Amino acid sequence: xxxxxxxxxxxxxxxxPEPNSALAPEAAAAASETDAASVQxxxxxxxxxxxxxxxxxxxxxxxxxSPAGEPESMLPRFIASASDxxxxxxxxxxxxxxxxxxxxxxxxxxxxxxxxxxxxxxxMSALINAVEEQRVHVVIYGERGIxxxxxxxxxxxxxxxxxxxxxxASCGTAxxxxxMFRSILSRIPRIYHSSVLPNSPEGEKGGTFEPLxxxxxxxxxxxxxxxxxxxxxxxxxxxxxxDRVVDVNFRRxxxxxxxxxxxxxxxxxxxxxxxxxxxxxxxxxxxSIRRNIAGLPMTPLAPGEVxxxxxxxxxxxDIRFDKDALALITRMAGGSPYLVRLLGHQAGLSALNxxxxxxxxxxxxxxxxxxxxxxxxxxxxxxxxxxxxxxARANWxxxxxxxxxxxxxxxxxxxxxxxxxxxxxxxxxxxxRDLKLFVNAIDLLERREGHGxxxxxxxxxxxxxxxxxSAAMTQQRSAAPERRQ
Ligand SMILES: Nc1ncnc2c1ncn2[C@@H]1O[C@H](COP(=O)(O)OP(=O)(O)O)[C@@H](O)[C@H]1O
Ligand SMILES: [Mg+2]
Numbered sequence: 001x002x003x004x005x006x007x008x009x010x011x012x013x014x015x016x017p018e019p020n021s022a023l024a025p026e027a028a029a030a031a032s033e034t035d036a037a038s039v040q041x042x043x044x045x046x047x048x049x050x051x052x053x054x055x056x057x058x059x060x061x062x063x064x065x066s067p068a069g070e071p072e073s074m075l076p077r078f079i080a081s082a083s084d085x086x087x088x089x090x091x092x093x094x095x096x097x098x099x100x101x102x103x104x105x106x107x108x109x110x111x112x113x114x115x116x117x118x119x120x121x122x123x124m125s126a127l128i129n130a131v132e133e134q135r136v137h138v139v140i141y142g143e144r145g146i147x148x149x150x151x152x153x154x155x156x157x158x159x160x161x162x163x164x165x166x167x168x169a170s171c172g173t174a175x176x177x178x179x180m181f182r183s184i185l186s187r188i189p190r191i192y193h194s195s196v197l198p199n200s201p202e203g204e205k206g207g208t209f210e211p212l213x214x215x216x217x218x219x220x221x222x223x224x225x226x227x228x229x230x231x232x233x234x235x236x237x238x239x240x241x242x243d244r245v246v247d248v249n250f251r252r253x254x255x256x257x258x259x260x261x262x263x264x265x266x267x268x269x270x271x272x273x274x275x276x277x278x279x280x281x282x283x284x285x286x287x288s289i290r291r292n293i294a295g296l297p298m299t300p301l302a303p304g305e306v307x308x309x310x311x312x313x314x315x316x317x318d319i320r321f322d323k324d325a326l327a328l329i330t331r332m333a334g335g336s337p338y339l340v341r342l343l344g345h346q347a348g349l350s351a352l353n354x355x356x357x358x359x360x361x362x363x364x365x366x367x368x369x370x371x372x373x374x375x376x377x378x379x380x381x382x383x384x385x386x387x388x389x390x391x392a393r394a395n396w397x398x399x400x401x402x403x404x405x406x407x408x409x410x411x412x413x414x415x416x417x418x419x420x421x422x423x424x425x426x427x428x429x430x431x432x433r434d435l436k437l438f439v440n441a442i443d444l445l446e447r448r449e450g451h452g453x454x455x456x457x458x459x460x461x462x463x464x465x466x467x468x469x470s471a472a473m474t475q476q477r478s479a480a481p482e483r484r485q
Contacts, residue, residue: 094352097317101348104316105309107341111150113157116312118337119305120151123298127155127271130294131236132162137258137270137289139242139279142298143407145338148273151298152238155271165192165233170240177253178217184237185226186210194229220253224260227268235268243274251278255285262292300335309337310344319348324361332368332472343367372469375462383460386442397422398434402445402456403467411464412448412455 104116111117123140130138140148156166167187169180190196190207212226227235245251254270261268272278279295301309310321310329321329325347333339346367351359376384386392392399398418405417415432422431435456438444446459458464 094355097319097352098349101313101317101319101345101352105313105341105345105348107338107345110153111147112153114154117150117154118309118312119301120147120154123151123296124155124158126296127151128158130296131159131164131269131271134294135269136292136294137261138272138294138296139282140271140273140296140298141276141279143275143336145336146298146300147337148298149240150337152240152271152273156236156238159236163233164236165189166236166238168238168240171242171245173244173246175245175247175250177219177247177250180250181218181223182210182213185213185223188230188235192230192232192235194231220256220260224257224264224266227261228264228266230267233267236271237268238271238273240273242272242278251281252285255282255289258282258289258293259286262289301333301337301340302335303330306330306333306335306340309340313344313348317348317352319351319357319359321347321359321364322361325359325364328361328364328368328476331476332364332469339371342371346370375466379462379466380460383444383463386444387463387466389442391437391442392444395434395437398431399438399444400467400471402435403458403464403471406456406458406464407468411457411461413457414453414455416453418456 127138127140130136140151142148152168156168159166165188167184169184171180186208188209190209193209193212209226209229212229213222239254242251242254254272258270260266261270272282276295276297279293282293283290306329307326310326314320321344329340329343329347333343343364344367347359347363350363350366351357354363356363401418401421402413404421405413415428415435418431418435419426419428432454435445436447439447439456443459444463445456447454447456
């Protein structure tokens with residue numbers, strides 16, 4: 001069931017960083033993630049692919065330094081006036097385009113409207129089909145930043161148009177089964193319960209399903225009992241960010257709920273977003289639900305979809321990405337809509353700042369470097385220090401292969417995965433020995449024993465993206481030497 005990114009054929013061709021280099025980062029956005037049960041934009045985990053020259057740890061790499069004694073007039077200023085009526089001169093036109101670009105390609109929020117949602121037609125029709133034709137529960141899974149929350153929102157809108165009652169709930173790490181579902185029931189109008197006759201006082205009072213539950217905590221069985229009373233509509237409950245739930249009991253109850261809802265043929269379906277492991281686990285808890293649950297893997301955006309997304313920025317800010325800029329952004333983003341937006345936004349800004357409508361290769365490259373610098377700034381010093389140690393540099397190809405092997409949604413990989421990424425011609429035993437070095441002596445990896453082979457994972461999530469980017473940058477340079485600047 002586990003969807004895995006394909007082994008990349010670029011496994012060779014990897015150079016360690018210059019001694020004077022540190023590494024780039026993963027998602028700054030990850031750092032801002034909270035444990036609250038709210039929708040947050042996330043950085044992708046190990047999405048792929050790029051890197052740039054990175055200054056040594058210990059230097060204030062992320063901050064452009066300003067010359068000493070710079071006059072006050074050079075200090076940064078706001079781009080636009082806060083008043084509604086903008087002036088019409090060239091500066092305010094530029095400001096307008098910058099803001100329009102940010103609105104079109106800003107990467108801090110999931111998409112909620114169809115007009116700003118690019119591609120994903122196949123995923124959308126698979127989801128609709130699973131819900132409407134197969135009447136199954138769905139787990140949408142894939143790595144962070146791949147677009148699960150956005151798909152869920154746009155799907156919710158589409159389902160509401162077809163008169164489904166859609167309830168969206170975002171799970172936090174502290175999600176509690178009874179609390180969460182009590183709140184969900186409080187959003188289902190009582191008029192949809194079979195016990196309520198049309199025009200009866202209960203229906204007219206505007207009550208909800210919530211009082212149908214006993215006070216205090218309850219389990220999947222009692223909940224399914226209440227939900228099986230739904231008539232006159234179909235209810236879709238979206239449990240977003242399910243992979244963040246820590247409580248094993250919550251996840252077990254959800255499996256039990258799916259089982260009970262299916263057994264009772266209730267008019268309620270769950271749409272869960274998470275990682276592949278969540279699907280495996282649900283089926284592990286309740287094997288009989290296998291035929292009542294569908295897994296929908298979110299795959300990287302195809303190049304045409306990347307183009308479609310960038311076109312939204314083009315239209316909003318009256319710019320145009322040229323062929324080379326498009327190619328670089330497509331390659332560096334590795335199919336992550338999050339990265340396409342981040343890079344497209346920065347590249348577009350670079351062109352606008354240079355008073356150009358055409359976004360070229362050098363704008364795209366500036367964007368890559370800016371994104372890396374920002375991510376790098378978000379890595380803890382401790383992690384940066386580990387990465388520039390001699391042992392890390394000496395084992396660079398191994399670490400890059402490990403990062404690629406770990407570019408699954410949950411980041412865990414085995415020795416065999418790393419051997420595959422290295423082209424298969426290394427001895428597993430020596431790979432395992434070297435990986436262990438980074439578990440014990442250098443705190444870059446963690447290791448766990450389960451059923452089956454031991455698994456490894458980068459202890460700090462940003463690191464694997466950093467390594468894959470670094471390798472891609474090296475490759476980019478050797479593939480296009482004429483581009484060096
Ligand atoms: N189909 C899409 N079209 C345009 N932008 C998208 C699309 N899917 C995702 N995004 C953008 O990518 C970023 C991550 O998306 P999100 O839905 O939060 O991913 P996930 O839930 O998998 O972490 C957000 O900034 C979102 O706006
Ligand atoms: Mg999400």
